[in-house]
Amino acid sequence: MSITIKEIAKLAQVSTATVSMILNKKDQCIGDATREKVLAIAAEHHYIPNNAARSLVTRKTNTIGLIMPDITNPFFPEIARGAEDKASESRYSIIFCNTDDSERQEEKYIDILTEKMVDGIIFAHAAESEEGCSGLNKCKLPVILIDRDYNNENVKGRVVVDNEKGSYSGVSHLIKQGYRKILYIAGAIKTQTAKDRLAGYRRALSENLIDYKDYYVKSGSYRREWGYEAMGQFLNENIPFDSVFCGNDLIAFGAIKKLKEAGYRIPEDIGVVGFDDIYVSSMMEPALTTVKQPNYEMGYRAVELLIDVLEKKNLESNHKIVLDTELVVRNSTRLLK
Amino acid sequence: MSITIKEIAKLAQVSTATVSMILNKKDQCIGDATREKVLAIAAEHHYIPNNAARSLVTRKTNTIGLIMPDITNPFFPEIARGAEDKASESRYSIIFCNTDDSERQEEKYIDILTEKMVDGIIFAHAAESEEGCSGLNKCKLPVILIDRDYNNENVKGRVVVDNEKGSYSGVSHLIKQGYRKILYIAGAIKTQTAKDRLAGYRRALSENLIDYKDYYVKSGSYRREWGYEAMGQFLNENIPFDSVFCGNDLIAFGAIKKLKEAGYRIPEDIGVVGFDDIYVSSMMEPALTTVKQPNYEMGYRAVELLIDVLEKKNLESNHKIVLDTELVVRNSTRLLK
DNA sequence: CTGAAAGCGCTTACAG
DNA sequence: CTGAAAGCGCTTACAG
Structure with a gap:
C-alpha cells in the first residue's frame, strides 16, 4: 500500500481537499509554498493514487x-x-x-x-x-x-x-495489368462489407466496359479452405478466366494453392488480388497483391x-x-x- | 446508472449488509424468504454491482x-x-x-x-x-x-x-533423418533461453557421437534478416553442411530464402528445423519442421x-x-x- | 437470522 | 487561498 492523501495532508499540515487539488493540477488558486510542500511529500513517499476511490466519485x-x-x-x-x-x-x-x-x-x-x-x-x-x-x-x-x-x-x-472503393481499386489494378476475365471469390455475401466489396468489383468492371457475369462470382466464408474449394469449382466448371479477386487474403491463399496444384504460375499466368493484408501476406505469398485495410x-x-x-x-x-x-x-x- | 445496494435494501425492507451478503453468496445464514425477495428485486432492476466501490474495500x-x-x-x-x-x-x-x-x-x-x-x-x-x-x-x-x-x-x-529439451528434440529429429552436418543459427546468445537451446543442440550431437564445432554456430538476433544473412555467411565460408537448426522460425524463414536462392531444395537437399512455431509456419513454409512452443x-x-x-x-x-x-x-x- | 455503523480513499461543492 | 464535511457504493466486523 502506498501512502494516502490523508497522510500527506497530515504531514503537510493542510487539508485533504488541498492535497487533492494540487495532485490533480486544479491548483490555480493555491499558494506556491503549499503546493511545493505537498508535491515534495508526495514524491518522497512515492504516492500512487487509488483509482478505485477516485472512480467511485468521478464515475470515470x-x-x-x-x-x-x-x-x-x-x-x-x-x-x-x-x-x-x-x-x-x-x-x-x-x-x-x-x-x-x-x-x-x-x-x-x-x-x-x-x-x-x-x-x-x-x-x-x-x-x-x-x-x-x-x-x-x-x-x-x-x-x-x-x-x-x-x-x-x-x-x-x-x-x-471504404470497402467499395478498396475493391474497386483492386479490380481496376487487375484490369490495368491487362486481365479481363476476373473471377470473384467472396467470403460472406449477406453482410454490408461483402455487398460493398461486390459493388466495387462491379463498378470497376463496368467502367472498363467489361460485362458482369453471375457465374464469375462465388461466395462462402472468409477462410482459406473456401478459397481452395471455390477455385476448384471454377476449374471444374471450365470457366475461362485470367485472374481472381478474393474477398480476403486467406481466401486468396487457398485459391493460389489450388491454382499452383493445377500448374498455374502466379502472377505470370493468373493475377490474384486479395483483401485485408494480414501479417503473413508479404512473407507468405510475394506474388499476392493486396487491398490493405488500415x-x-x-x-x-x-x-x-x-x-x-x-x-x-x-x-x-x-x-x-x-x-x-x-x-x-x-x-x-x-x-x- | 444501475440500481444500488441501498435502494435494493430499502425496497426489500432489509439492511444493506443483508443485501450485500446475499449478492455475494455469503448467505448460509440468511432466511430463504429474505434471500428470494432480495434476489428478485435485484434481478428485476437488473442490478449491476459497482466494482470501484467493491474494490475500494476489498482491495481486489x-x-x-x-x-x-x-x-x-x-x-x-x-x-x-x-x-x-x-x-x-x-x-x-x-x-x-x-x-x-x-x-x-x-x-x-x-x-x-x-x-x-x-x-x-x-x-x-x-x-x-x-x-x-x-x-x-x-x-x-x-x-x-x-x-x-x-x-x-x-x-x-x-x-x-524447456528450451534445452526442445532444442534437443529438434536436432535429434534431424539426426534421425540422416543429417549429420547441422549448422546452428542462433538468435541472441547471452540470454538463458539462447544458452539452453545451444545446450540442447550440443547434447543431441554428443549423444549421437557427432563432434561439436564452433564454426557451425552463429548468433545474431531473432529476425528473418539475420537468418538470411547468417546463411549467406555459411555459404560464403564454404562450410560443408546438410541441415540447419534455427533459433526461431523467423530465422528459419530467412535461412530458407537464402538457401532457395542458392538453388537448394528444402528438405530434399537441406533439412531445416525452426523453433517457436509462430502462426505463419504452417502456411508459409510447409517444409519447415518446428519445435513448437506451447x-x-x-x-x-x-x-x-x-x-x-x-x-x-x-x-x-x-x-x-x-x-x-x-x-x-x-x-x-x-x-x- | 439481521441491522447499525464504520470505513475504504478520494473529490467536490460550499463556506469562510 | 484553504478547510470542514458530505458522499460515491460497497463490505465487514460486531452486536443483538
Whole structure:
C-alpha cells in the first residue's frame, strides 16, 4: 500500500481537499509554498493514487473495453495495437475480450465491462449476420463500432473501411495489368462489407466496359479452405478466366494453392488480388497483391473518437469515419498489354 | 446508472449488509424468504454491482495486467489468448500493455497497473539483456514471469519452456533423418533461453557421437534478416553442411530464402528445423519442421498460477512451471538413410 | 437470522 | 487561498 492523501495532508499540515487539488493540477488558486510542500511529500513517499476511490466519485475509470472475436486471428492484433497505443497516449488502459463470434460471449463481456465501469467500448462485432446484437441493445456504455457498420442506437460512432472503393481499386489494378476475365471469390455475401466489396468489383468492371457475369462470382466464408474449394469449382466448371479477386487474403491463399496444384504460375499466368493484408501476406505469398485495410489506424482512430465523445460529453455523437484502403502491389511481373 | 445496494435494501425492507451478503453468496445464514425477495428485486432492476466501490474495500479488482513487448509480433497473440481465456473462466479481466522492449515503457505500465490496482501482473520481459528490470524491482504487485526466466524477488512464479529439451528434440529429429552436418543459427546468445537451446543442440550431437564445432554456430538476433544473412555467411565460408537448426522460425524463414536462392531444395537437399512455431509456419513454409512452443498454454498456465497465488494468499510462492515443446514435423520427405 | 455503523480513499461543492 | 464535511457504493466486523 502506498501512502494516502490523508497522510500527506497530515504531514503537510493542510487539508485533504488541498492535497487533492494540487495532485490533480486544479491548483490555480493555491499558494506556491503549499503546493511545493505537498508535491515534495508526495514524491518522497512515492504516492500512487487509488483509482478505485477516485472512480467511485468521478464515475470515470480511464479504462476502455475492446471486444473482438479473436486476438489470434491475424486480422486483430494490429487493431488492438492501434487501440492500445492511442489509449496509452491519453492515459487510458484497455481491457481486451475475445468473443469467438458468439453473441452470448458478447453479452457476457458487455456485462463484465459494465461492472468494471469502463468508460466506453470499442466493439468489433464480426458475426456474419446482420441481425441485432442483443448485448449491444442492453448496453448503457458508449460504444464505437469498428470494421463492420451496424445500426444501433447505443452506438456513438463507427470507424470503417471504404470497402467499395478498396475493391474497386483492386479490380481496376487487375484490369490495368491487362486481365479481363476476373473471377470473384467472396467470403460472406449477406453482410454490408461483402455487398460493398461486390459493388466495387462491379463498378470497376463496368467502367472498363467489361460485362458482369453471375457465374464469375462465388461466395462462402472468409477462410482459406473456401478459397481452395471455390477455385476448384471454377476449374471444374471450365470457366475461362485470367485472374481472381478474393474477398480476403486467406481466401486468396487457398485459391493460389489450388491454382499452383493445377500448374498455374502466379502472377505470370493468373493475377490474384486479395483483401485485408494480414501479417503473413508479404512473407507468405510475394506474388499476392493486396487491398490493405488500415487496421492499426482503425484501432487508433476508434479510441481517439471514443475519448473525444467521452471528454466532450458529446453523447449525441454519431460520427462515422471511413478509412481508405491502400493497394499493396507485390511482384507484379506481368507486363501491360 | 444501475440500481444500488441501498435502494435494493430499502425496497426489500432489509439492511444493506443483508443485501450485500446475499449478492455475494455469503448467505448460509440468511432466511430463504429474505434471500428470494432480495434476489428478485435485484434481478428485476437488473442490478449491476459497482466494482470501484467493491474494490475500494476489498482491495481486489479482479483484473490482471499483461505486459508484453508487442501484440503484433505473432509470438504473442496466442499467449494473450490463453491468458484471457483462463482469466475469463475465473471472472478476471486482462489489461494489456505493449512495451516494445523498452524498459521505460515497462516501468510506466507497472506504475499505471499499480494505480489501477490490478491484482497481479503477467510479465513477458523480452529484452535481450539479462540485466535488471528496474520497473520490476519497484513493483509491489505479485508478478508471474512468462517465457523468459529471470531473477527478481518480487516474482511469485514463472512459466517457461524447456528450451534445452526442445532444442534437443529438434536436432535429434534431424539426426534421425540422416543429417549429420547441422549448422546452428542462433538468435541472441547471452540470454538463458539462447544458452539452453545451444545446450540442447550440443547434447543431441554428443549423444549421437557427432563432434561439436564452433564454426557451425552463429548468433545474431531473432529476425528473418539475420537468418538470411547468417546463411549467406555459411555459404560464403564454404562450410560443408546438410541441415540447419534455427533459433526461431523467423530465422528459419530467412535461412530458407537464402538457401532457395542458392538453388537448394528444402528438405530434399537441406533439412531445416525452426523453433517457436509462430502462426505463419504452417502456411508459409510447409517444409519447415518446428519445435513448437506451447504459447497458448503458457498464457493460460501463467494466469492460473497467478490466481492461485492470489486466492491462496500464497505470497511466498515461487513456483516454476516448465512446459514441454512439441515437435511439429511437416512434409519431411527425406528418407531415412 | 439481521441491522447499525464504520470505513475504504478520494473529490467536490460550499463556506469562510 | 484553504478547510470542514458530505458522499460515491460497497463490505465487514460486531452486536443483538
